[in-house]
Amino acid sequence: MTEDVLNNKTPINDLTIGGNIYTAGNAKEFKTGDWRSITPVFHSDLCKQCGLCFPVCPDDAIPVGKDGCRGDFNYDACKGCGVCAKVCPFKAIEMK
Amino acid sequence: MAYNHKDVAANRPSRLTSGHRMCAGCGAPAVARMVLKAVKPEDHAVIACATGCMEVSTFIYPYTAWTDSFVHTAFENAGATLSGVEAAYKSMKRQGKLPEDNHTKFIAFGGDGGTYDIGLQSLSGAMERGHDMVYVCYDNGAYMNTGIQRSSATPRFADTTTSPAGSVIPGKMQSRKDLAKVMVGHHLPYVAQTLALGNFKDLYEKAEKAIYTEGACFLNVMAPCPRGWGYNTEDLMEINKLAVETCYWPLYEVVDGVYHITYKPTNKQPIENFLKPQKRFKHMFKPGNEWMIEEFQKEVDARWQELLDLEAMTNKAE
Numbered sequence: 001m002t003e004d005v006l007n008n009k010t011p012i013n014d015l016t017i018g019g020n021i022y023t024a025g026n027a028k029e030f031k032t033g034d035w036r037s038i039t040p041v042f043h044s045d046l047c048k049q050c051g052l053c054f055p056v057c058p059d060d061a062i063p064v065g066k067d068g069c070r071g072d073f074n075y076d077a078c079k080g081c082g083v084c085a086k087v088c089p090f091k092a093i094e095m096k
Numbered sequence: 097m098a099y100n101h102k103d104v105a106a107n108r109p110s111r112l113t114s115g116h117r118m119c120a121g122c123g124a125p126a127v128a129r130m131v132l133k134a135v136k137p138e139d140h141a142v143i144a145c146a147t148g149c150m151e152v153s154t155f156i157y158p159y160t161a162w163t164d165s166f167v168h169t170a171f172e173n174a175g176a177t178l179s180g181v182e183a184a185y186k187s188m189k190r191q192g193k194l195p196e197d198n199h200t201k202f203i204a205f206g207g208d209g210g211t212y213d214i215g216l217q218s219l220s221g222a223m224e225r226g227h228d229m230v231y232v233c234y235d236n237g238a239y240m241n242t243g244i245q246r247s248s249a250t251p252r253f254a255d256t257t258t259s260p261a262g263s264v265i266p267g268k269m270q271s272r273k274d275l276a277k278v279m280v281g282h283h284l285p286y287v288a289q290t291l292a293l294g295n296f297k298d299l300y301e302k303a304e305k306a307i308y309t310e311g312a313c314f315l316n317v318m319a320p321c322p323r324g325w326g327y328n329t330e331d332l333m334e335i336n337k338l339a340v341e342t343c344y345w346p347l348y349e350v351v352d353g354v355y356h357i358t359y360k361p362t363n364k365q366p367i368e369n370f371l372k373p374q375k376r377f378k379h380m381f382k383p384g385n386e387w388m389i390e391e392f393q394k395e396v397d398a399r400w401q402e403l404l405d406l407e408a409m410t411n412k413a414e
Contacts (some may be wrong), residue, residue: 006158016158025163027115027154035120054105055296056333058125060114068102077114081121081322082330095330 002026032059036080038095042072046092053084053093101295108133109163111141116161117153121329123292123319123336124150124234128205130296131232131315132164134303139199140164142181146174146210149241150234171214174204175222175231182227201307202229208249209239212275223282223312230306230313233275236321244324248273251344252395253388254376256324261379266388271395279314280350286311288349290358291318291336298347298358305349318345326375338370343400348407355407364400367393 002023006015016022049069054062061078063071085093111132118125128150135141141164145151148171154161155168169177182202188194206215211233219231238256239245246256246268253267261267276289286309288302299317306313318339322329339345340359344367347359368389371377380388 002158019157021155021158021160024160024165025111025113027156027159027161028113030115030159032115032117049102051102051105052295055101055130056126056292058118058120058122059116060110060112060125060129064102064105066106068106074114079120081332083121083332086330087333 002029031076032079033076036075036078038080038082039075040073040078040080040082040085041094041096042070043092043094044072046090048090048092050089052087052089056083056087058083099297099300101297101300104133104300107137109137111135111163112154113161113163115159117156118149119321119323121322121332122149123236123321123332124207125154126296127234127292127299127317127319128232130292130299131203131303131307131317134300134307135201135203136199139201141201141203142167142178142185144169144174144178144181144202144204146204146206146215147171147241148207148210149236150205150207152241171210173218174206174210174215175219178202178204178229178231179222179225179227182229186228202227203307204229204231206231206233207239207241208233208235208237208275209241209247211235212249212273213247220282223279223284223314226312228310228312230303230315232303232306232315232317234317234319235275236319236324237272238321238324240321240324249275251392253380253392255379256376266385267376267379274399276314276316276348276350279316280353282312283353284312284314284350285309286313286349286351287316288314289316289345290347290349291339291345292333293336293340293347293359294333302349302358324376326378327373331373335370335373338365338373341365342367342370342396344370344396346400346403348403354410355403356411357403357407367396 059077061074085095112129144167238250246259252271255261255267259268279287290302320335341361342365348357
């Protein structure tokens with residue numbers, strides 16, 4: 001969405017005044033998944049939903065449902081740091 | 097309310113979204129996100145960032161990773177900017193220009209460069225004037241954004257680009273500043289030192305107290321930097337744990353001048369365990385440099401003892 005309106009070809013007169021950004025949290029549209037050199041793989045059968053991996057992700061790439069259970073990774077955001085795999089006590093996250 | 101980490105993960109909105117450009121495995125975004133989760137979902141926040149990694153990588157035009165209002169500030173004035181915003185908010189509320197039921201929280205984030213060094217005078221001023229705001233310093237122990245230059249938060253003997261360890265100097269030659277205690281000297285209602293540990297209980301609870309305590313509050317949070325510290329990226333939480341277990345980074349809070357140490361390790365580990373995984377301390381393990389580790393340990397012990405004494409002293413006076 002943001003890219004369609006503002007990108008590096010936008011003429012200077014069409015940029016927002018003062019460089020203001022009017023859409024809160026639109027960085028979500030910016031995909032950082034291509035930074036990744038190793039990929040976490042989620043083994044849901046080994047996961048006990050202990051919740052230790054939810055907060056450690058610097059990129060908010062672990063979606064948590066309203067029931068407090070996690071789903072598979074958001075690979076558009078994951079930068080592949082491996083912090084989640086290291087904190088998992090049940091080896092439910094494997095770095096490949 | 098007792099902390100339920102699953103409930104917080106499920107029902108508190110993430111106020112720092114994905115798509116920011118902090119490094120993979122950086123310690124700071126997880127800290128900022130959890131601090132902001134402590135803001136009640138119905139409340140709004142105004143955030144100011146002192147120049148640093150957090151500012152330049154979360155707000156790259158035309159994207160913002162913050163779902164709340166955000167003010168860019170220069171290196172030295174996050175405290176001053178946010179105190180101005182808070183004063184304007186109070187004034188507008190008094191004039192009836194904002195609805196009575198509007199609750200806005202004011203939170204500043206600064207790295208150690210923008211807090212310990214360059215932003216110290218504006219922070220001190222904002223705290224002294226008693227604005228209803230929280231200043232969160234995420235301390236990664238050097239100017240990481242510009243290429244790992246030493247700051248006054250850098251521990252002694254750390255190898256940085258402006259204090260290179262070699263035959264002339266043994267890394268940084270001075271001890272680190274104890275900023276939380278400087279802030280305690282401002283007689284604030286709430287000052288705490290914390291980091292991301294386990295399920296983030298300590299961090300969340302302290303953030304909640306700081307945000308919902310009226311007046312100026314200060315949080316000092318350690319946030320490891322895999323680039324500057326030279327440890328394996330995935331070991332982030334392990335480094336945090338070792339910092340607490342060796343008493344390098346004690347967890348404590350000071351409520352109206354009364355110290356409470358929130359975690360006392362049962363077996364205090366030797367400081368080598370914390371230093372060993374980090375490349376910035378690699379030279380300390382070379383033969384002939386054992387004195388550096390001894391000196392480091394002595395300093396950690398002395399500061400830990402000082403904290404224990406302060407706790408005993410301030411609680412007795414109650």
